[in-house]
Amino acid sequence: DSGVTQTPKHLITATGQRVTLRCSPRSGDLSVYWYQQSLDQGLQFLIQYYNGEERAKGNILERFSAQQFPDLHSELNLSSLELGDSALYFCASSVATYRWGVWSYNEQFFGPGTRLTVL
């Protein structure tokens, strides 16, 4: 158990709909990352939040958005869903680690994921 929780575990919806995925990071972790995993694209970074602020964006579609709340949980909103959005969506969190004289947030711990199926 990584300490990162995600709900729901499974989500089945129709094209054109909107869904919200929820993530709670490990206790004390300020950074939250969202990733998409599909068979053809592998694990792809979507977006990062740090202490409520957006820090970086990856290959995230304009139909997708996210936010991090004051209690540090995060939500990923997917709208106007298409068949191709079917994938596993993972949330990860990280905490600062000090190794070889350098601080970093590289060690990310992943939640169990939400499997989204768009019909």
Add this chain to the structure above:
Amino acid sequence: GQQLNQSPQSMFIQEGEDVSMNCTSSSIFNTWLWYKQEPGEGPVLLIALYKAGELTSNGRLTAQFGITRKDSFLNISASIPSDVGIYFCAGPDSGAGSYQLTFGKGTKLSVIP
């Protein structure tokens, strides 16, 4: 963007055998991470490497940070059935305060009892 190439893509081994897999990049990484993913689960962090030449073990797993900083290796000794899964290497894009990870496509390991 950065790309990580993992090999082999898949491997079938007998229980008790040692396993080697590697990950290469066209660009330099300052950190290498190795994850394992089992069906229906999220990736689990196995080993993190921070320094060129670093050799780190986690039980039967040993990983090395290549001295060119463009590759990393993961070895599993005396494999057991629970080693089955997909092993991913990953490296961070540390620009502008982000630590987003780039992942390889994975090495799928099957262990024959």
